[in-house]
Amino acid sequence: MNRVLVLILLSWSSGLLAEALQPELERLSKVVQMKTVSHQDPSNMDAAPFHDFEAAVRDFYPRTFSELEVTMISEHSFLLKWQGSDQNLKPVLVDAHYDVVPVEPGTEDDWNFEPYSGAVENGYVLGRGTIDMKSPAMATFEAIEKLLIAGHQPTRTLYYSLGHDEEIGGRNGAAKIAEHLKEQGVTFEYMLGEGGIALDSHPLLPGRQVVMVNLAQKGFVTLTLSTTGEGGHSSSPTEDNSLVRLAEAVSKLHRQPFDPKLVSPVSDMLESIGNMRGGVMGFALKNQWLTSPFLIDQLSSDRLTRSMVITTTAVTMFNAGVKENVIPQRAEAKVNFRLLPGDTKETLIADVKAIIDDPEVTVEAASDWNVIPQVADMNALGYELIKESVAEILPDAAVIPGLLIATTDTKHYEDLAENVYHFQPMFIAMEDASGIHGTNERVRVDAYLESLRLAESTIRTITSQ
Ligand SMILES: [Zn+2]
Structure with missing residues (x-):
């Protein structure tokens, strides 16, 4: 093909992409394409996508990475600290992870799209990790960056931990972050971690938006x-x-x-x-x-x-x-x-x-890997502030306490936080919940946009009091 024609086509198609996609969606799409896969045998880990992820978020969120204190733990896990003005307030921790589970061998053909496609199509962002849990992880970064740009000054210090091996127990990520925090003598008023989401409906409350906040x-x-x-x-x-x-x-x-x-x-x-x-x-x-x-x-x-x-x-x-x-x-x-x-x-x-x-x-x-979590207090500050953040974005949603059946990285922080709430800024459609660890994982574009607003209101609210 004629070189000029190729150039015109290229610039036309990239212009089209840039026009069609909001930058937040484009950023999510890019990190979904990075195969940050946790393998049961950690020696099978491919470090390159993890480095790509780090480079990408440093590039996407320049204010965050220059104005917050950033510590990399075990090379790939992030710990960010946003200093608050009131030293008398114990900090709050928000925890997430950016590793994903592999696509189960033999199920590739059941996927309707390339599992790490990251494509934004027909109102969805497609790919492994969109729900578990790159959306809330990225939404948290987006919120911090946006609040920095808006000149938000936290009163309470915020820590944001982002692990790289949650799917295989978090031994090198969250466990080491927690060790590091312990050495520094940091404890938290409360923490927000994986395992509670906003849903567009609930079997017991049909037709009503429900935000699950799991207390244990x-x-x-x-x-x-x-x-x-x-x-x-x-x-x-x-x-x-x-x-x-x-x-x-x-x-x-x-x-x-x-x-x-x-x-x-x-x-x-x-x-x-x-x-x-x-x-x-x-x-x-x-x-x-x-x-x-x-x-x-x-x-x-x-x-x-x-x-x-x-x-x-x-x-x-x-x-x-x-x-x-x-x-x-x-x-x-x-x-x-x-x-x-x-x-x-x-x-x-x-x-x-x-x-x-x-x-x-x-x-x-069998091992010392046995954790008996405490039940968090639903009358304490953390729960109140979750309700407040949710009310701002989803005024009709019912906030409901619950019990998380699965195990997440929050177990590593049990000793550090007075109350552990399983709540992540994430809004999904009930019908998409089955994609978690399964086939055809995807998140609705409008749901992700809602998650961005929820993340921003959450980070602003929990750092303000
Ligand atoms: Zn997860």
Whole structure:
């Protein structure tokens, strides 16, 4: 093709892009294209996209990176500090992450678009990470930059931590950021972290915008079950077989789930919804002294809500035997539990031992990676300010407390923050929620624009008092 024609075409198409896309959308689109993937084996990490991300945000947000104190932790995680004028106020922490989960091998063909496309098409920004959680991470940067430009002066000091390995536990990111903060003697009045979003509707409040503020995430405990036996040659088997003994123990645990119960903050969630609903349902949700057996029954019979009323048991690993003709002397299994608030590692181990009822099976915590989060106070400042920020942008939205079923990086900050609220400035359509860790992850353009406004009102509000 004629060179001049090519040049004209190029400038025409880039001009078209620049015209069609708001700069905020273009910036989100660019970072979605960066494959900041966390692999289960960290040695598979490709550092280049993480460097690209860092270079991009430094370029996108010049005021933020020159006026805030920036510390890079473990090379790729960010800790930003925006100094407030009132030294007597404890700082507030906002936490996010910018790594994403891989596209599950074999599911590529189920995607309707290239998984890291970043394209802005038909009213959507497309690609892995748009929801989990580059949108809120970028919205937070956008808010800080915009507020700096507007001359906003924080009264309360803000920290913004942005981890790079949340999807594999945050050992190098959030855990190291928390260590660094601890060394500096920094503690927080409260923190806002991943796991609570604004939705355009909610199954229990149809047609109403709902902002979930989760007051706790479930506890995460893995127990190792082990047993030893005589072992020996399989040609003359003994009665005593470690593998069989352990299999029986594991199977008892699997067959005997813990009793469901209704505890805070799930009870608070139902009560809040009850206060907004009339009729029989509203009555039932508000009068739990009377209806809790019914509510527990309802919630535990649906797989989606079951985890809200039960400490779950999942047998995940079994390790025994090295050779087909040798009876193993030792067998080991790992069982992962997600604890309801109120349950502790000690009560769990006692319960598990009682269910197994076999003194030959040893039960111990698999690692120190066991966190029992506290339930945050919904009458404290942080919750009030979340409500205030939301009311400014989504005046009709119902703010509802809840329990986060999944585990996030906030666990690393449990000791540093008085109250941990799972709330991120993120507005999504209910129908797009399934994209999280799944196929066809995407965020609606208008929802992202709403998220930008929510992030700005949140950062302004929490730094102002
Ligand atoms: Zn996430």
